[in-house]
Amino acid sequence: MNMINLTQKDLELIAELRPVVVAQIEQITASFYESILHVDSLKEIITSHTTVNHLRQTLSHHLMEMFNGRIDEAFIEKRMRIATVHKKIGLPSKWYMGAFQNLLSTLLRIVDGLQGIRPDCSALAQAVTKLLSLEQQLVLEAYEIQTRMEEQRSKAIIEYHALHDDLTGLPNRRMLHQTLQKTIEQSAEDDSRFAVLVVDIDRFKLINDSLGHTYGDRFLQEVSNRIRKSTEGFDVTIARMGGDEFTLICKNVSSDRNFTELAEQAVKEIEVPYRLQSIDYYVSASIGIAIYPDHGTTVEELLKNADAAMYEVKKNGKNGYQLFSNELDNQLLLRFEMESDLRKAIKENELTLHYQPQVQALSNEVIGVEALVRWNHPTKGMLSPGLFIPLAEETGLIYDIGTWALREACRQMKEWHDAGGPLIPVSVNLSSRQFHQANLVESIRDILEETGLEAKYLELEITESMMMDPDLSTEILNKLNDFGVRISLDDFGTGYSSLSYLKQLPIHRLKIDRSFITDITQNASDQAIVATIIAMAKHLNMEVIAEGIETQGQLDFLTENACKEIQGYYFSRPLPATEVEETFFVPYRQSRSILRE
Secondary structure, eight states: OOOOEEEEEEHHHHHHHHHHHHTHHHHHHHHHHHHHHOOOHHHTSSSHHHHHHHHHHHHHHHHHHTTTOOOOOOHHHHHHHHHHHHHTOOHHHHHHHHHHHEEEEEEEHHHHHTTTTBBHHHHHHHHHHHHHHHHHHHHHHHHHHHHHHHHHHHHHHHHHHHOTTTOOOOHHHHHHHHHHHHHHHHHHHHHHHHEEEEEEEEHHHHHHHHOOOOHHHHHHHHHHHHHHHHTSSOOOEEEEEETEEEEEOOOOOSSSSHHHHHHHHHHHHHOOOOEETTEEOOOOEEEHHHHHHEOOSSSHHHHHHHHHHHHHHHHTTTSEEEEHHHHHHHHHHHHHHHHHHHHHHHHHTTTEEEEEEEETTOOEEEEEEEEEEEEEEEEEEEOOOOGGGGHHHHHHHHHHHHHHHHHHHHHHHHHHHHHHHOOOOOOEOOOOHTTTTTTTHHHHHHHHHHHOGGGGGGGEEEEEEGGSSSSHHHHHHHHHHHOOOOOEEETSSSSSSSSTTHHSSOEEEEOOGGGGGTTTTTOOOHHHHHHHHHHHHTTTOOEEEEEOSSSSSHHHHHTTOOOOOSSSTTTTOOEEEHHIIIIIIIHHHHHHHHHHO
């Protein structure tokens, strides 16, 4: 920096002026900030009286040092530090320079007042002007340095956010790909192995849908902390890939034990209950593992194969880990094909509904039907829900499928009613993601209005796992109940929730899960559970229906224990609408016609 040339004589003259400056320091300081504090836009920048007073005091001390007649490195450093403070609070340099002009005018007036007292006022005025020019030069230099630092800091912040997840602070997908590529290159040079672990949180969507995104975010932050804890002692890079999926790169894998220990620790840490809204929530982790170079030598191969292994864990019950194999690669390809076919099926109307009758156990009278979605695949034939509904849940296609199924079931039931069929309800299963979608109640109301079906003839089947947030569940179910929709609790006895919700929620019917029915003629525990559910439903004034009835022995036990409603292959398998019509409703209309005659 080329300094303004202040001679020794200039400094001596400036020092001689110091007593006059000290005597008028308050007026001089006030003149400096006067122009700044009278501009509205600058008042918004410097809003605090405390800040203004602090700035004035700082300037006062500095002015007295200015007129000491000594310009050294300490003086320059302090001047630039004061300027930096003004830059940081947002004061534009042009206003700062304007304030210096006011200050110079004030000081020159003081010098002019010494005319007749001092013979060297002209030289003194020149010295003061040179001093103020040096001040301005130092200020502009400080502003320029601070601007460069802020630009570098902003650039660093932008680069950080481009490579990190804002929620957890972990590297994001982009950075993970860069790190993985570098690790591949290094391992190729070193002839070393490393593992890629894909971690997916089981049942996170249920928590997120039940409690909302705020608690969902808190949950993910806690999960990321637990994953960090589980990697202590390992050379690991952790990244959040988005949603509830994390990816780990575990270096220096000398044996399978290295990465299996890491996977085991992660599973154990993640499955510890999470405390949210004074309730313990339980989740687990499904972890897929791919090894370099055994299972791939590119970023894409390693991530794809670890992903395939993770889906195998989910398919086999979740809460564990799986090492990739070539067999899993074929399964992943089939899964992608299935997803593509399912998207096409929704657009091209390949989905259909079958209806399974629900009957009075003693009279065999049909009292309702359950709508069950089927997929008429163009090459694989008729597919049952278990083959594609989990995939629909995972990909979000369940929203479209669920809405279609509701509309079609209501339309078909209204058509049967109008044709003289029995006035019975149709039951439709709601998935967890459907149940927690924001516009569920409005969507169902619109479908009923569109199809003309009375609300009392629609029964929605929900599961116990949807009751994880009692307040939200109560609000949704009460709204549905208010306009007449019936609620059935499906798979009862297999969930995790407290029985207290049975008293709080408007549930009309309990559905005993088929797992308790299968061995009911031999298994004393199943017999006790089923008898208890039937008795409990009676005391709570709820209907109860048992599903999965396939034998006379099962039916006999249920009727002996006062279960009046059944559903299962013993009476009828799920049938297409035309067969339901021909098998049950045509005879019903004929019998009604004979009675009228």
